[in-house]
Amino acid sequence: MNKRLSLLATAVAAGLLLAQPAPAEARIPFFSNTQEIPTLAPMLEQTTPAVVHISVAGSREVRQRLPDAFRQFFGQRGQPEYREERPFKGLGSGVIIDADKGYIVTNNHVIQDATDIEVRLKDGRTFKATKLGADPETDIALLRIEAKKLTQIQLADSDKTRVGDFAVAIGNPFGLEQTVTSGIISALGRGGLGIEGFEDFIQTDAAINSGNSGGALVNLHGELIGINTAILGPNGGNIGIGFAIPANMMKNLVDQIIEHGEVRRGSLGIRGQDVTSDLTEAMHLNVSRGAFVNEVIADSAAAEGGLESGDVIISMNGNKISSFQELRAKVGTLGAGREAKFGILRDGKERTLTIKLKELSTTQVAASQMHPMLDGAELSNAEGGGVKIESVANNSAAAQIGLMPDDIIIGINRQRVTNLAELRKMLENREGVAALNIRRGNASLYVLIR
Known part of the structure; x- marks a missing residue:
């Protein structure tokens, strides 16, 4: 069935x-x-x-x-x-x-x-x-x-x-x-x-x-x-x-x-992932659930509020956070300009940070607006041309087809893509399978979407 x-x-x-x-x-x-x-x-x-x-x-x-x-x-x-x-x-x-x-x-x-x-x-x-x-x-x-x-x-x-x-x-x-x-x-x-x-x-x-x-x-x-x-x-x-x-x-x-x-989407300005057993063992964490902060983006709400890479966010406004995706949803829907209290774990000790959320950039969009198989990724215009994958949610459709943070989409079906508007237009007018040309570091690869 x-x-x-x-x-x-x-x-x-x-x-x-x-x-x-x-x-x-x-x-x-x-x-x-x-x-x-x-x-x-x-x-x-x-x-x-x-x-x-x-x-x-x-x-x-x-x-x-x-x-x-x-x-x-x-x-x-x-x-x-x-x-x-x-x-x-x-x-x-x-x-x-x-x-x-x-x-x-x-x-x-x-x-x-x-x-x-x-x-x-x-x-x-x-x-x-x-x-x-x-x-x-x-x-x-x-x-x-x-x-x-x-x-x-x-x-x-x-x-x-x-x-x-x-x-x-x-x-x-x-x-x-x-x-x-x-x-x-x-x-x-x-x-x-x-x-x-x-x-x-x-x-x-x-x-x-x-x-x-x-x-x-x-x-x-x-x-x-x-x-x-x-x-x-x-x-x-x-x-x-x-x-x-x-x-x-x-x-x-x-x-x-x-x-x-x-809706004016709230933005924290971090990249991260779920807390897993492997991560817990490697980082010697004493929690099994939460949102691990891989990177804090410069000039973001997180940077101004004192979050650091390596922190584990375990609560928001007094409510437990079990995954990075849950954190992303709560932050994104709370609204720009709102203050939120984040419970974090740093160096084995719990702390509380009050952070005022910024507005998600209008040039950064959820990839689900483009295509269902890109769901779970957030996109922005890349410096020098192309579309940058800002983040990819765990177990999302975008993760399952192999997209990773910091990938740059530079083309579709051998046609060059320079910005979000071009990507959206090409996907809207596509017929059959679309081959995304991805630049990952110094390597070039293709990801197929249907």
Whole structure:
């Protein structure tokens, strides 16, 4: 049985002004004492009105191969294609996070390329929605509707979520509105899946299916802990492995969209890797998990904040860091200009550094924007021409095809590449296999992508 990662179509909303968990006395009980039979009904009666159904329509550009009968006009080289705009419709879910302002959070892939977005509430009312902004790299989008008497969801502190906590998924799988499933939190800090550019997923076994994207993952108090985004399963079906974007990450991104109209990515300015058993033995470390700092980039936030090569970052803002990819996701989504406290291990002693993040350079982009097989790499324009591989996440698609930090992409299919814009254009217009010409130190090699 083949397994594959599939994005879901769902939408979520979480109360922006309610970043802190509700007071204990205000929380909704997860069971009723009427007949002393445990039930989630009281909590769901208060929570489900905050989860909405989203339907979209628009058009997308698709590529089609020319029929064999027409290929004689193009000779024997390649497989000619043509492009055309095709209409599409889609369904998903969303969550109301601010009732007064009509803010609704969903996944970017739910509303991407849509020109018509309609939101239907639990009470049957429908409204046209306006897209305020989105971040494809984390798959978050913010919508707004003009409506009164809305219900917003309470926002939990997702950093306090633990493996084993009960979780409830609410959404519209396969268009079946207001569907509720339950399970537990199976894992935290999941990354390296190649779904998004920045991954720090909550994993759950609550049944999630196509149409749940953008929907709510809540705790037993009805507080939002995550936005349902993707599943691992054969043919897109549920096998009990679902992924949600943590509520805290979502709020950081939405706050930036509200304030700036876009996400201003935070940058620490280091190159590094996961702490492994080999690294632990070689460096005589007394930790088994964390983000090892290989290099601190000059004039970066890390350099100004006192980080040094050889440090191991073990926590950020009081929350444990298990991998370099988890650190990258938390830093990238926190936002430029924000301060963060990093717990580090240096020379066997723990220290705390407060560092103000800088903004990720606009010339440095996630390679997943270029091609799925480059996911996990960050690119920038190289001095003297070409595209530099700034970093490569462990176990990512880019790592698996053999890309390494400091590689320089100097050509594709024997055509020279001088900057990011040229690389993007060539990959967009490619047909079949693309051969990346890589300069690695004094050596030259080719890496194939399909």
